[in-house]
Amino acid sequence: MMSDTVAPFEMPTWDPCPFCEIVAGRGEMRHVIHSTDKTLALLNPRQFEIGQLLVIPRRHAPTILDLTDDEAGEIMKTVRRAAEALVKTFNPDGITVYQNNGVASLQEVPHFHVHVVPRRKSSNWGSGPPHIAALQPKDGSLKQKVTVSWERAEEIASIIRPNFKTI
Incomplete structure (x- = not known):
C-alpha cells in the first residue's frame, strides 16, 4: 500500500495501486490510449x-501536491x-476536465489522475463532473450501469487511439 503523500488529506486505500500495476505492465494495458515517458x-x-x-x-504520486x-x-x-x-473522435458539445485530492473530494484511487470527459448537452449526468462516488445509490446500481465490458472498452479505445496526436 502506497501512502507516500505530502498532502494532509485522508486518502483512499488500494493495495496494490491499480494505476501502478498498469504502469508496471501487470494491469490492463490494452486500454492504454497514449503513452509518454512520464504519462x-x-x-x-x-x-x-x-x-x-x-x-x-x-x-x-497520490495527489497534485506530490507531483513535480x-x-x-x-x-x-x-x-x-x-x-x-x-x-476529433466524438465531436462533443464540450469537454469536462476534473481531478480530486483526498477522500473528502471523492478521490477513489490513491494515484493522481485527471478525468477527461467528452460531454453532450443531452447528458443524463448534468453539467458537473460525472463522479461515481457522488452519484452512487446505496444499491451500487450506478457503478454497474456505467462500467463497460472489456470488449466494449477495447472497441472505444480503438476508435480514439488513431486521433491521439503524438509529439
Whole structure:
C-alpha cells in the first residue's frame, strides 16, 4: 500500500495501486490510449460518457501536491492531447476536465489522475463532473450501469487511439 503523500488529506486505500500495476505492465494495458515517458492516457472502465479518459503520471504520486513541476506540465500536455483526440473522435458539445485530492473530494484511487470527459448537452449526468462516488445509490446500481465490458472498452479505445496526436 502506497501512502507516500505530502498532502494532509485522508486518502483512499488500494493495495496494490491499480494505476501502478498498469504502469508496471501487470494491469490492463490494452486500454492504454497514449503513452509518454512520464504519462499514460487510458480509458476509464466507468464510461459515464462514451470516451471518458484518465491521464496519470507513470510515477506513483497520490495527489497534485506530490507531483513535480515537470510531471504536472507533462500531465497537462497529455490532458490537452486527450481532449483534442476526444473532440476529433466524438465531436462533443464540450469537454469536462476534473481531478480530486483526498477522500473528502471523492478521490477513489490513491494515484493522481485527471478525468477527461467528452460531454453532450443531452447528458443524463448534468453539467458537473460525472463522479461515481457522488452519484452512487446505496444499491451500487450506478457503478454497474456505467462500467463497460472489456470488449466494449477495447472497441472505444480503438476508435480514439488513431486521433491521439503524438509529439
